[in-house]
Amino acid sequence: MDALQRRILTEGRNLGNGILKVDSFLNHQVDPVLLDECGRELAARLAGAGATKVLTAEISGIAPALTTARHLGIPLVFARKSKPITMPDQVFLTLAPSHTRGGTVELIVSPEYLSQHERILIIDDFLASGQTILGLARLAAAAGATVVGIGAIIEKTFEGGRAVLAALHVPIESLAVIVDMSEGRIVFSEP
Amino acid sequence: MDALQRRILTEGRNLGNGILKVDSFLNHQVDPVLLDECGRELAARLAGAGATKVLTAEISGIAPALTTARHLGIPLVFARKSKPITMPDQVFLTLAPSHTRGGTVELIVSPEYLSQHERILIIDDFLASGQTILGLARLAAAAGATVVGIGAIIEKTFEGGRAVLAALHVPIESLAVIVDMSEGRIVFSEP
Numbered sequence: 429m430d431a432l433q434r435r436i437l438t439e440g441r442n443l444g445n446g447i448l449k450v451d452s453f454l455n456h457q458v459d460p461v462l463l464d465e466c467g468r469e470l471a472a473r474l475a476g477a478g479a480t481k482v483l484t485a486e487i488s489g490i491a492p493a494l495t496t497a498r499h500l501g502i503p504l505v506f507a508r509k510s511k512p513i514t515m516p517d518q519v520f521l522t523l524a525p526s527h528t529r530g531g532t533v534e535l536i537v538s539p540e541y542l543s544q545h546e547r548i549l550i551i552d553d554f555l556a557s558g559q560t561i562l563g564l565a566r567l568a569a570a571a572g573a574t575v576v577g578i579g580a581i582i583e584k585t586f587e588g589g590r591a592v593l594a595a596l597h598v599p600i601e602s603l604a605v606i607v608d609m610s611e612g613r614i615v616f617s618e619p
Numbered sequence: 620m621d622a623l624q625r626r627i628l629t630e631g632r633n634l635g636n637g638i639l640k641v642d643s644f645l646n647h648q649v650d651p652v653l654l655d656e657c658g659r660e661l662a663a664r665l666a667g668a669g670a671t672k673v674l675t676a677e678i679s680g681i682a683p684a685l686t687t688a689r690h691l692g693i694p695l696v697f698a699r700k701s702k703p704i705t706m707p708d709q710v711f712l713t714l715a716p717s718h719t720r721g722g723t724v725e726l727i728v729s730p731e732y733l734s735q736h737e738r739i740l741i742i743d744d745f746l747a748s749g750q751t752i753l754g755l756a757r758l759a760a761a762a763g764a765t766v767v768g769i770g771a772i773i774e775k776t777f778e779g780g781r782a783v784l785a786a787l788h789v790p791i792e793s794l795a796v797i798v799d800m801s802e803g804r805i806v807f808s809e810p
Contacts, residue, residue: 438733449705456706457696457732458681460689487697490649490681498651505648514640515647541648 429470429603433616436582436604442612446556446584454553455481455488459492466603467495470551470579472538473601474500477577479549481505483542483564485524485535492581493551500549505542506563507535516540520570524563535563537571544572555580555602558589581605585617620660620794622653627773627795633803634641637775645744645772646679651699657794658686660738661742665691668768670740672696674733674755676715676726683772684742688740691740696733698726698755707731711761726754728762735763741784742772746771746793749780773797776808 434566441449451461482504484493490506497504511519515538523532542548548568550561555578565575575598583590583602586609593600608615632640661683673695680702681697702710706729714723733739737751739756739759741752746769756766766789774781774793777800784791799806 443705447704451705451729452732453694455703456699456729457694458688459694460685461692464689465683485631487677487681487699490678491685494649494651494654494682494685497649498655501652503644503648503650508647508678512646513638514634514642538642538647541643 429466431465432581432604434457435462436606436614440614442609442614444612446587446609448582448584448606448609449615450582454491458491463491464495466492466581467497468499469603470601471498471499472581474549474577474599477549477599478547479576480545480547481542481549482551483507483537483548483568484551485509485564487558488553489551492553496549496551496579504551505537507537507567509533509535511536520567522563522566522570524560525557535560535567537567539571542568542571542573546571546573547576548573549577549579550575551579553581555583555589555600556587558587558592561589561593577601584609620657622656623772626650627797627805633800633805635803637778637800639773639775639797639800643772645682645791649682654682655686656689656773657683659690660794661687661792662690663746665740665768665770665790668740668790669738670767671736671738672733672740673742674698674728674739674759675742676700676751676755677772679744680742683744687740687742688774689772695742696728698728700724702727712760713754713757713761716748716750726758727752728758730762733759733762733764736800737764738767739763739764740768740770741766742770744772746774746780746791747778749778749783752780752784754805756784768792775800
């Protein structure tokens with residue numbers, strides 16, 4: 429994903445403490461063409477997992493999850509962080525620490541859309557500490573569903589998420605892999 | 620949009636008080652194929668407005684805004700309901716009453732991605748009371764940008780939003796127009 433790396437280098441800002449601001453094309457403003465390319469690439473890399481549904485977390489996971497799901501031809505479910513009135517009383521709920529907001533957030537999925545027959549592909553914007561993705565995996569497990577793969581747009585290897593997720597024994601793909609953000613740098617892994 | 624009307628009739632649930640639950644394809648689970656068709660149709664109907672940017676509100680606006688923006692070949696910005704740490708201190712912020720959650724929510728956009736040269740197309744999942752869309756229009760006005768069109772997936776005419784938005788003097792398009800939800804009904808307008 430050269431196009432993605434170029435956008436990160438030209439528009440991304442290293443705010444320190446491992447925070448990468450990519451609000452110009454991913455987290456506040458969204459470039460639909462780039463996101464569609466990202467979805468196509470994640471779908472291609474993870475097609476072999478045989479997923480029946482994409483699972484992500486609102487808010488910034490929705491765009492990459494939607495484009496990936498479209499290229500795989502399967503639905504997506506986005507876990508809510510608060511329970512809307514349209515959701516039944518009995519839900520799957522887990523807590524995940526929030527890297528960019530502090531504290532913990534709730535991740536909530538209705539049992540209506542997550543069942544034991546599903547093969548779940550988890551997609552998110554960032555793979556950093558892995559805690560949000562691990563939370564989504566707990567929701568899938570609570571439903572008796574099977575996690576079959578994980579995909580992220582941007583991975584920050586120095587936060588250790590890949591090791592945390594290794595216990596799931598599924599393929600993990602990320603499109604831009606950043607290995608160092610110390611002292612204002614944004615360093616990608618060698619291809 | 621016959622496909623959309625069929626999905627609403629087969630999967631939508633009238634929860635009373637004007638609340639339409641469409642969590643199976645729009646507000647919690649998302650059907651990417653249907654949403655892509657909706658985006659294509661909104662883009663076609665509103666192409667003449669000459670928009671340079673799509674503006675929506677997180678959370679459920681993101682999917683229809685993304686597919687509409689992709690078919691128009693322009694970026695989208697989703698207003699945040701809380702200010703992430705990546706956003707500058709000075710922002711555009713307005714309050715909008717929340718129909719499905721009660722109380723009011725903040726709608727926040729960074730001045731980095733909304734400027735006086737922009738021609739703004741507002742896209743949302745629902746056009747009901749029109750208050751969220753009106754809030755987005757206030758954000759555009761605060762930036763000195765020009766609202767040039769409004770599009771929604773589902774309109775509930777009995778909540779009066781179209782009249783509220785008439786003061787903006789822009790084209791308003793919605794793909795499924797519901798005129799009556801009293802006594803458990805879901806009645807579409809005649810084509």
